[in-house]
Structure formats: C-alpha cells, structure tokens
Amino acid sequence: MALATIQPELHQRILDNLSLAVMLFKPDLTLIYANPAAEMLLGVSVNRLVGLPFEEMVKAEASLKQQLVEAVETNHPFSRHELAVRLMNENDITVDITVNILQSGDAEKQVLLEMEPIDRILRIAREDAIVAQQATAQDLIRGLAHEIKNPLGGLRGAAQLLERELESEDQKEYTKVIIDEADRLQKLVNRLLGPSGMPRNSEINVHEAIEYVRGIVLNDKPDIQFVRDYDPSIPNIMGDQDLLVQAILNIANNAIEAMQGKGKLIIRTRIVRNFTIGPKRRRLALRIDVIDEGPGIPEEIKDKIFFPMITGRAEGTGLGLSIAQRLVTQHSGLIECKSEPGKTIFSIYLPVDNADGDN
Numbered sequence: 001m002a003l004a005t006i007q008p009e010l011h012q013r014i015l016d017n018l019s020l021a022v023m024l025f026k027p028d029l030t031l032i033y034a035n036p037a038a039e040m041l042l043g044v045s046v047n048r049l050v051g052l053p054f055e056e057m058v059k060a061e062a063s064l065k066q067q068l069v070e071a072v073e074t075n076h077p078f079s080r081h082e083l084a085v086r087l088m089n090e091n092d093i094t095v096d097i098t099v100n101i102l103q104s105g106d107a108e109k110q111v112l113l114e115m116e117p118i119d120r121i122l123r124i125a126r127e128d129a130i131v132a133q134q135a136t137a138q139d140l141i142r143g144l145a146h147e148i149k150n151p152l153g154g155l156r157g158a159a160q161l162l163e164r165e166l167e168s169e170d171q172k173e174y175t176k177v178i179i180d181e182a183d184r185l186q187k188l189v190n191r192l193l194g195p196s197g198m199p200r201n202s203e204i205n206v207h208e209a210i211e212y213v214r215g216i217v218l219n220d221k222p223d224i225q226f227v228r229d230y231d232p233s234i235p236n237i238m239g240d241q242d243l244l245v246q247a248i249l250n251i252a253n254n255a256i257e258a259m260q261g262k263g264k265l266i267i268r269t270r271i272v273r274n275f276t277i278g279p280k281r282r283r284l285a286l287r288i289d290v291i292d293e294g295p296g297i298p299e300e301i302k303d304k305i306f307f308p309m310i311t312g313r314a315e316g317t318g319l320g321l322s323i324a325q326r327l328v329t330q331h332s333g334l335i336e337c338k339s340e341p342g343k344t345i346f347s348i349y350l351p352v353d354n355a356d357g358d359n
C-alpha cells in the first residue's frame with residue numbers, strides 16, 4: 001500500500017492513542033476537534049465539546065485567554081508551563097500548554113492546543129522511586145525472615161524433644177511457652193516471606209475476585225454496608241486469582257478496621273484509558289477502588305504506609321499493604337491512595353492489554 005493511502009488512517013491512529021490532550025480551535029476559540037486524551041481529561045465526549053468556547057472548557061488566569069487571542073492575531077506560537085487550570089469537570093490540575101497557529105493557503109486559521117497534565121508526570125516519577133525503595137525494604141525483610149526461619153524450626157523441634165523427656169507438668173509449661181511463641185514467630189515469618197512459588201496465571205474475572213473478598217470480609221460484620229459499583233464491561237485479565245484476592249482482601253480489611261466494623265464500604269471498578277503503569281503506557285487498564293468512610297490515614301504515617309512494619313494500629317503488624325503492593329506489582333499494576341477524614345480511596349490499577357510496547 002502506498003504511504004499516501006495509509007496516511008490519513010495513520011494520523012487518526014496516532015491522535016487516538018496519544019496520551020497528550022490535543023484540541024483544535026477556530027480563530028474565535030471555539031472547538032473544532034478534541035482527541036480521546038482531551039476527552040478523557042475534560043471528562044466530556046467530543047460531540048458535546050465541539051462548538052464550545054475555550055474558556056468554558058479550561059478556566060485559567062485571564063492572561064492565557066489574552067495570549068491565545070494575540071497568538072491568533074500575530075501567528076506566534078507560545079507555551080506555558082505549570083499553569084493552574086480548572087477543567088469543566090471541576091478538576092483542578094496543573095498543566096503545560098503549547099499553542100501553535102495552523103495556516104494553509106486561504107483556509108481559515110486554526111489554533112492547535114496541546115495540554116499535558118504535569119501532576120500525572122510527577123505522580124509517576126514519585127511512584128517509580130517509591131516502588132524501588134519499597135522493593136529494597138522488602139528484600140531486606142525477606143532476607144531477615146529467611147535467616148530466622150531455620151533456627152526457629154530448630155528451636156521448636158528441640159523444645160518438643162525436651163517436652164517428651166520432661167516428667168513434671170510444671171516444667172512442661174515452660175516448653176509449651178517456647179513452642180507457642182515459636183509458632184507465633186513462624187506465622188509472622190511466613191507473612192514476611194509472602195506467598196511462595198510462582199504465580200499461577202489464568203483468566204480472571206475481577207468481579208468474581210471481589211465477590212470472593214466480599215464473602216470473607218462481611219462474615220460477622222452486620223454493620224458494614226457493602227456497595228457494589230461495578231462496570232460490567234470490564235474484560236477478564238490474566239493473573240493469579242488467589243494473589244489478587246489476597247491484595248484486595250488486605251485493602252478491604254484495612255477499610256473495615258478503619259471504620260471499626262461500622263459504615264459503608266464501596267468497591268468500584270472502572271476502565272481507564274491511556275494509563276502509565278511504571279515504565280509502560282497501557283491503552284487499557286482497569287481500576288478497582290476500595291472506598292471507606294473511616295477517619296482517614298493518620299498523618300504521621302501517610303507517606304510510609306506501603307512500607308513493611310508500618311502500622312497505625314496497636315494490634316497491626318504493618319504488613320497488609322506492603323504485601324498487597326508486592327502482589328499488585330507482580331501483576332504489572334500499581335496501588336494508589338487518597339485519604340481524608342471520612343473518605344479514603346485505595347485504587348488498584350491493573351493492565352488489561354499486555355501487548356502495548358515498552359515505551
């Protein structure tokens with residue numbers, strides 16, 4: 001096929017898959033075109049956007065509108081960095097904006113505006129660093145757990161042998177303490193080491209996994225109101241169902257503990273497009289939100305909750321989230337968290353398509 005014949009389709013594909021929001025305006029700054037990334041950003045479909053004036057979609061300081069008007073008059077491109085804007089879906093974000101004036105022959109000028117949210121870039125950079133730090137902390141702890149495991153087995157075995165030799169029940173009380181405490185440590189060490197063996201991948205229906213978690217967490221919890229907000233169009237993904245159930249379970253347990261067993265627990269599933277997870281751009285990802293109305297994450301540990309042994313609860317071991325994080329990372333996903341008193345959201349992102357390049 002000649003290049004000329006595939007080009008229009010190619011251009012369309014590029015625009016459709018760009019993570020950069022691209023908008024095209026008439027000289028009076030009413031919209032002619034928006035690509036899917038722009039639709040996503042504004043939270044409104046292109047059909048409803050066409051014909052709207054710029055300032056209705058993106059509210060920013062007056063100088064931006066002024067610059068746009070001047071750019072149309074003078075044909076001069078410009079860019080603005082770290083501009084605070086409010087989008088029509090009420091989202092307040094920081095963006096980089098680049099504006100070019102397109103003109104060919106006698107046709108009317110067009111204003112090409114590219115908009116890139118920089119919060120997202122910052123977030124991704126932060127996550128990469130955090131994930132790397134956590135991996136180091138986890139390796140350290142797992143190494144330690146390994147070192148403890150064998151001598152612990154030896155101790156327990158020796159205490160059992162000793163118990164058999166002892167005749168007085170009073171003395172057996174002591175060996176019993178050794179054995180019980182060794183068992184308690186063994187459980188802790190096993191949690192620190194995490195699930196053993198390779199993940200067993202198969203096709204998973206996330207809603208089935210969530211329903212399974214629901215069955216476990218609602219057991220004996222009559223005062224928890226469980227609300228399902230599922231997107232039924234979410235396709236199955238490849239993964240290890242047991243591991244994924246464990247990750248969601250750890251997060252849901254925290255939510256219920258935060259609400260002290262009383263309140264509304266919402267689990268919401270959604271499809272997200274053009275999402276970056278680690279180094280990879282995913283065309284399609286799914287998001288599982290676990291939302292509770294508890295008091296929120298204590299301020300002192302907010303930045304550290306995914307680290308092992310960090311807990312805000314007297315009886316907590318501080319392992320739940322670090323394990324959840326590891327399991328989700330094994331599935332090429334990530335966990336994010338937003339928390340304020342009365343509303344805490346933990347979001348698990350998982351890729352749906354595995355075929356997107358290594359960009």
Ligand SMILES: Nc1ncnc2c1ncn2[C@@H]1O[C@H](COP(=O)(O)OP(=O)(O)OP(=O)(O)O)[C@@H](O)[C@H]1O
Nearest residue numbers: 254255258296297311312313316317318319320321
């Ligand atoms: N939904 C939530 N609301 C408020 N605080 C939370 C929430 N989820 C986690 N936290 C805080 O983060 C801490 C760490 O959670 P994590 O699950 O890692 O450990 P834990 O629950 O303390 O112990 P474990 O899960 O090992 O029994 C919790 O102790 C709690 O203070």
Ligand SMILES: [Mg+2]
Nearest residue numbers: 250254320321
């Ligand atoms: Mg926990």
